[in-house]
Amino acid sequence: MTLTPVAPLPEREVRVRAPGKVNLSLRVGPREDDGYHAVSTVFQAVSVFEEVVATAADRRVLTVSGPQAELVPTDDTNLALRAASLLAERAGIDDGVHLHLHKGVPVAGGMAGGSADAAAALVACDALWSTGLSREDLLQLAAELGSDVPFSLAGHTAVGSGRGHLLTPALSRGEFHWAFAVQDRGLSTAAVYAAFDELHGSALIPSQDDDVPLMQALRAGDPRALGAALHNDLQMAALELDPGLAEPLAVAQDAGALGVVVSGSGPTVAALGRSRQHALVLAAAFTAAGVADRVLTAAGPVAGARVVSSAD
Numbered sequence: 453m454t455l456t457p458v459a460p461l462p463e464r465e466v467r468v469r470a471p472g473k474v475n476l477s478l479r480v481g482p483r484e485d486d487g488y489h490a491v492s493t494v495f496q497a498v499s500v501f502e503e504v505v506a507t508a509a510d511r512r513v514l515t516v517s518g519p520q521a522e523l524v525p526t527d528d529t530n531l532a533l534r535a536a537s538l539l540a541e542r543a544g545i546d547d548g549v550h551l552h553l554h555k556g557v558p559v560a561g562g563m564a565g566g567s568a569d570a571a572a573a574l575v576a577c578d579a580l581w582s583t584g585l586s587r588e589d590l591l592q593l594a595a596e597l598g599s600d601v602p603f604s605l606a607g608h609t610a611v612g613s614g615r616g617h618l619l620t621p622a623l624s625r626g627e628f629h630w631a632f633a634v635q636d637r638g639l640s641t642a643a644v645y646a647a648f649d650e651l652h653g654s655a656l657i658p659s660q661d662d663d664v665p666l667m668q669a670l671r672a673g674d675p676r677a678l679g680a681a682l683h684n685d686l687q688m689a690a691l692e693l694d695p696g697l698a699e700p701l702a703v704a705q706d707a708g709a710l711g712v713v714v715s716g717s718g719p720t721v722a723a724l725g726r727s728r729q730h731a732l733v734l735a736a737a738f739t740a741a742g743v744a745d746r747v748l749t750a751a752g753p754v755a756g757a758r759v760v761s762s763a764d
């Protein structure tokens with residue numbers, strides 16, 4: 453009798469995509485006792501994506517590819533591995549996983565690339581391990597991982613309060629078109645908040661009333677009104693730490709951007725165009741002026757972390 457060799461188990465793989473973000477408005481209050489600032493922010497998810505592929509493995513390991521991959525830690529400080537471990541702990545699961553991150557979002561750029569990886573890892577491992585946790589459970593875990601992680605999970609357009617982790621979906625019509633001036637040098641979020649404290653020791657509690665014109669612009673799908681309403685309380689602090697950022701801000705203004713703002717804690721500068729074509733013109737202006745290490749164009753809003761393929 454001849455024995456047929458046992459076929460190897462097919463590799464189970466889940467592929468998830470999660471977007472970067474731009475803060476259309478970021479209003480920052482005083483530092484609270486927990487070390488975090490109360491914020492009122494309006495997030496828009498944009499079509500610059502992280503891709504995370506989760507494959508069953510005997511341990512928890514992580515690899516990274518894409519632009520600036522060498523800047524991303526691969527040990528257990530990586531937000532994606534932390535997300536996998538937190539999910540496993542809460543779901544009572546002991547399995548390993550190989551997470552492969554393909555970076556599309558700038559690293560330490562104020563566009564929440566690490567948060568997108570964490571949200572994508574939660575969704576990917578949840579599917580791989582069939583944890584049975586609810587969407588609310590995942591949002592809760594996301595908030596424990598970082599202030600921006602719930603939004604990376606939710607996507608679209610949302611108002612963030614608390615540390616930025618409490619989300620209310622916001623109505624938005626149509627598509628907005630962006631050009632991003634990306635720098636190889638990053639800015640630390642904690643350092644930018646500390647610089648904000650130096651500049652504005654007695655910040656007021658932020659109010660969503662200040663964003664009424666912005667919310668109207670989103671509801672109307674009016675890019676001109678949105679451009680005029682862009683706002684970032686951290687911009688001055690980011691400029692203090694990285695004065696070179698004045699250059700891409702000025703270039704975008706001169707090139708006719710409807711609005712231009714530092715994205716979150718920076719150093720990425722986001723310029724709003726009239727159309728997809730105009731966003732390409734703004735990107736070309738950044739390149740021609742030599743004020744960015746890399747230039748991206750994107751549209752928003754887009755969905756949050758989503759499974760794009762799953763194979764057994």
Ligand SMILES: C[C@@](CO)(OP(=O)(O)O)[C@H](O)COP(=O)(O)OP(=O)(O)OC[C@H]1O[C@@H](n2ccc(N)nc2=O)[C@H](O)[C@@H]1O
Pocket residue numbers: 475478487488489490491493561562563564565567597598599600601614615616641642645715716717718
């Ligand atoms: C500024 C924003 C705007 O969306 O994002 P980025 O531009 O960094 O992507 C966020 O507030 C960042 O969110 P995230 O990057 O998730 O920050 P976390 O990991 O929670 O915190 C990193 C550090 O930033 C400071 N921090 C963060 C959030 C907040 N509301 N107040 C703070 O003071 C704290 O010093 C904290 O230790």
Ligand SMILES: Nc1ncnc2c1ncn2[C@@H]1O[C@H](COP(=O)(O)OP(=O)(O)O)[C@@H](O)[C@H]1O
Pocket residue numbers: 523524525529530531532553558559560561562563564565566567569570638639641717718
């Ligand atoms: N998966 C990850 N991707 C990128 N950076 C990560 C990740 N996990 C941890 N980090 C650390 O977090 C820092 C900021 O990450 P990132 O989310 O890219 O920037 P930002 O908070 O400005 O949006 C990085 O400099 C890096 O040291």
